[in-house]
Amino acid sequence: MMEAKFIPGDKVPAWLAELAKERRTAVPRREGGAVVFRPFDPDQPVPLGRQATTPPKGSVFPQCEPLMVFRYEKDPASPDTSQVRVKETIDETPRLVVGGRPCDARGFATFDRVYDAEDVKDLNYLARREHTAFITMACPRPSSTCFCHWVGSGPADTECSDVLMTPVEGGYVLEPVTETGGELLQSSLLEDAGKRLDEAHAVHKRAAEGLGEAPDLSETPGKLLELFDDMGFWEEVSAKCISCGACTYLCPTCYCFNITDEACGAEGARLRTWDNCMSYQFTMEASGHNPRPTKAHRLKNRVGHKFSYYPTIHGGAIACCGCGRCIKHCPVSVDIREIVLKATAAESAEQE
Amino acid sequence: MQPLNPYLPDVATITEIIDETPAIKTFRVVLGEKRMKEFSFKPGQVGQLSVFGTGESTFVINSPPSRMDYLQFSVMRAGEVTSKLHSMSPGDQIGVRAPLGNWFPYEDLKGKNIVFVGGGIGMAPLRTLLLYMLDNRGDYGDISLLYGARTPQDMAFQYELPDWLGRDDLKTQLTVDVESEGWEHSVGLIPNVLLEMEPSPENTVAVTCGPPIMIKFTIQALHKLGFQDNQIITTLEKRMKCGVGICGRCNIGTKYVCKDGPVFTYEELKQLPNEL
Ligand SMILES: Cc1cc2nc3c(=O)[nH]c(=O)nc-3n(C[C@H](O)[C@H](O)[C@H](O)COP(=O)(O)OP(=O)(O)OC[C@H]3O[C@@H](n4cnc5c(N)ncnc54)[C@H](O)[C@@H]3O)c2cc1C
Numbered sequence: 001m002m003e004a005k006f007i008p009g010d011k012v013p014a015w016l017a018e019l020a021k022e023r024r025t026a027v028p029r030r031e032g033g034a035v036v037f038r039p040f041d042p043d044q045p046v047p048l049g050r051q052a053t054t055p056p057k058g059s060v061f062p063q064c065e066p067l068m069v070f071r072y073e074k075d076p077a078s079p080d081t082s083q084v085r086v087k088e089t090i091d092e093t094p095r096l097v098v099g100g101r102p103c104d105a106r107g108f109a110t111f112d113r114v115y116d117a118e119d120v121k122d123l124n125y126l127a128r129r130e131h132t133a134f135i136t137m138a139c140p141r142p143s144s145t146c147f148c149h150w151v152g153s154g155p156a157d158t159e160c161s162d163v164l165m166t167p168v169e170g171g172y173v174l175e176p177v178t179e180t181g182g183e184l185l186q187s188s189l190l191e192d193a194g195k196r197l198d199e200a201h202a203v204h205k206r207a208a209e210g211l212g213e214a215p216d217l218s219e220t221p222g223k224l225l226e227l228f229d230d231m232g233f234w235e236e237v238s239a240k241c242i243s244c245g246a247c248t249y250l251c252p253t254c255y256c257f258n259i260t261d262e263a264c265g266a267e268g269a270r271l272r273t274w275d276n277c278m279s280y281q282f283t284m285e286a287s288g289h290n291p292r293p294t295k296a297h298r299l300k301n302r303v304g305h306k307f308s309y310y311p312t313i314h315g316g317a318i319a320c321c322g323c324g325r326c327i328k329h330c331p332v333s334v335d336i337r338e339i340v341l342k343a344t345a346a347e348s349a350e351q352e
Numbered sequence: 353m354q355p356l357n358p359y360l361p362d363v364a365t366i367t368e369i370i371d372e373t374p375a376i377k378t379f380r381v382v383l384g385e386k387r388m389k390e391f392s393f394k395p396g397q398v399g400q401l402s403v404f405g406t407g408e409s410t411f412v413i414n415s416p417p418s419r420m421d422y423l424q425f426s427v428m429r430a431g432e433v434t435s436k437l438h439s440m441s442p443g444d445q446i447g448v449r450a451p452l453g454n455w456f457p458y459e460d461l462k463g464k465n466i467v468f469v470g471g472g473i474g475m476a477p478l479r480t481l482l483l484y485m486l487d488n489r490g491d492y493g494d495i496s497l498l499y500g501a502r503t504p505q506d507m508a509f510q511y512e513l514p515d516w517l518g519r520d521d522l523k524t525q526l527t528v529d530v531e532s533e534g535w536e537h538s539v540g541l542i543p544n545v546l547l548e549m550e551p552s553p554e555n556t557v558a559v560t561c562g563p564p565i566m567i568k569f570t571i572q573a574l575h576k577l578g579f580q581d582n583q584i585i586t587t588l589e590k591r592m593k594c595g596v597g598i599c600g601r602c603n604i605g606t607k608y609v610c611k612d613g614p615v616f617t618y619e620e621l622k623q624l625p626n627e628l
């Protein structure tokens with residue numbers, strides 16, 4: 001049986017320093033007004049108290065990574081022609097992410113169904129995914145933009161986490177979830193959790209209650225499809241959108257990417273970079289034809305993908321973890337919850 | 353077994369380049385000896401060709417699986433990758449990720465009459481299936497082909513046209529948009545010529561590919577002739593990157609054109625959300 005542990009708040013930096021020796025460790029760091037994930041640095045404070053502005057998505061799925069490198073080599077026998085050599089770039093560095101929220105870790109469940117599917121395996125992703133551990137901080141106080149409970153999760157969800165960390169009086173309770181999680185809790189800095197475990201569970205319960213009732217979204221996939229040709233609806237809900245793409249870049253469950261080549265002389269790399277379906281170029285074809293020419297078409301796809309197409313393909317799993325970042329950081333306050341509720345309700349209004 | 357890396361292309365060598373039209377070149381490529389031997393695909397499947405340092409683009413493998421000395425791709429110059437390909441020479445190496453996507457239901461079409469309707473570069477995917485059927489001629493009923501281009505110069509596969517026109521097991525009709533000197537075949541838009549040809553829908557399947565606008569009017573014409581939605585097969589084009597259903601670029605609702613397509617019956621297309 002893996003035992004829960006307790007760590008006093010003042011010992012956290014020393015513990016992180018121990019962990020960071022074994023694995024490349026990312027922790028929250030304040031940068032300007034934002035909290036972002038950065039490599040652990042013993043000289044920098046680690047703000048664990050609030051949800052980070054950006055998710056730790058990049059630890060497993062970097063914003064830019066080589067999928068392979070290539071190199072042209074001249075054949076000495078016939079100097080006019082050159083041979084090209086291609087090499088995979090799979091990264092198996094052991095990594096650790098400390099201080100993400102349950103929604104952040106659970107975002108990778110959305111990726112896994114696509115990147116680790118029965119028929120295709122994204123080896124670059126898989127290598128990083130397998131070698132990255134998560135010590136996740138349960139949310140003691142969800143904010144007004146949080147809606148993880150709508151999408152089948154909650155503030156103490158352990159899916160995709162290795163250790164669940166819960167703030168209690170004077171420190172944190174650490175509950176191992178996986179075997180790797182158990183290994184991460186071997187430090188002599190940790191104490192037995194004892195009664196503190198009940199305290200942690202009380203924190204979980206209070207947080208869950210704070211979120212209130214979740215709406216029933218079981219009809220949403222079908223209703224979004226029914227609204228597909230109702231461009232009036234989509235124009236209205238996207239009226240404010242400025243196609244900036246912030247919602248996709250900050251999203252723990254957005255996984256679309258672009259592939260481009262970068263070369264210097266005879267060598268180069270094929271790069272994968274995050275891409276964004278809110279941009280006009282995303283579906284633009286060489287002929288000039290664009291199947292999603294307006295922001296209304298594109299927002300329709302973003303919401304449709306998360307709450308209709310993806311759940312339809314993947315046994316009902318919603319491609320949104322309810323982290324609320326797209327709501328909190330949209331410069332014009334587009335709220336995906338409002339769109340989903342409006343779509344879900346739109347049809348029933350018509351049926352009456 | 354180690355799973356394959358879906359992004360890693362095979363290195364292929366260009367063995368021959370055929371100038372088809374001012375805008376289209378055909379590339380014959382071979383993979384490494386071992387890979388070429390084990391390589392198999394079905395008519396209609398596509399490949400991602402890459403020029404390392406420039407990028408990747410999607411093209412139909414338009415040689416038939418019944419002729420495996422090389423893989424053939426016909427490339428219309430459209431942007432970066434296609435322009436770079438057009439500047440290459442035999443002996444140069446490119447990357448090939450293939451086969452990707454689904455294929456024409458050539459097994460289910462056995463015993464049926466087939467009407468091919470191709471426009472411009474849209475003839476490329478049809479050529480694969482046409483040659484495959486001609487190589488297995490006994491399996492199929494009457495086969496006819498209507499192939500149209502803007503002008504006679506825009507017609508690809510010209511070196512094959514005399515053979516196609518001369519065969520008595522294939523009924524071929526060529527058309528161009530406007531009257532041109534020395535042109536002895538039809539003049540007129542494909543859907544109109546199709547209506548004049550009046551193929552019978554009886555036990556027949558129409559396979560069409562071309563620019564979206566041509567496909568649209570061709571389907572209208574086929575309906576007029578009495579073809580049902582499940583008797584019409586076409587291919588879709590979407591901007592693609594990964595080609596294996598991961599990058600999220602080519603979806604129409606729940607379907608990914610790279611993986612669930614590019615071949616669809618019109619019946620299937622009508623069930624998709626309207627986002628072509
Ligand atoms: C299933 C399928 C089969 C195709 N078969 C052929 C064929 O046999 N012959 C042929 O000439 N063309 C074919 N095309 C179209 C061809 O892929 C585009 O013309 C080509 O990608 C343009 O690339 P580019 O880099 O020169 O253009 P750019 O505009 O520079 O394109 C940049 C990138 O955009 C993407 N892209 C742009 N336009 C398209 C498009 N229309 N479709 C898909 N991706 C696009 C590519 O990923 C490319 O890497 C096919 C497309 C699809 C989807």
Ligand code: SF4
Pocket residue numbers: 240241242243244245246247248278326329330331332333334
């Ligand atoms: S963040 Fe807001 S404005 Fe920007 S693309 Fe997303 S919905 Fe539109």
Ligand code: SF4
Pocket residue numbers: 247250251252253254306319320321322323324325326327336
């Ligand atoms: S769609 Fe918005 S709320 Fe859902 S996971 Fe993405 S950023 Fe979070």
Ligand code: FES
Pocket residue numbers: 591592593594595596597598599600601602603608609610611
């Ligand atoms: S091309 Fe990537 S999902 Fe289809």
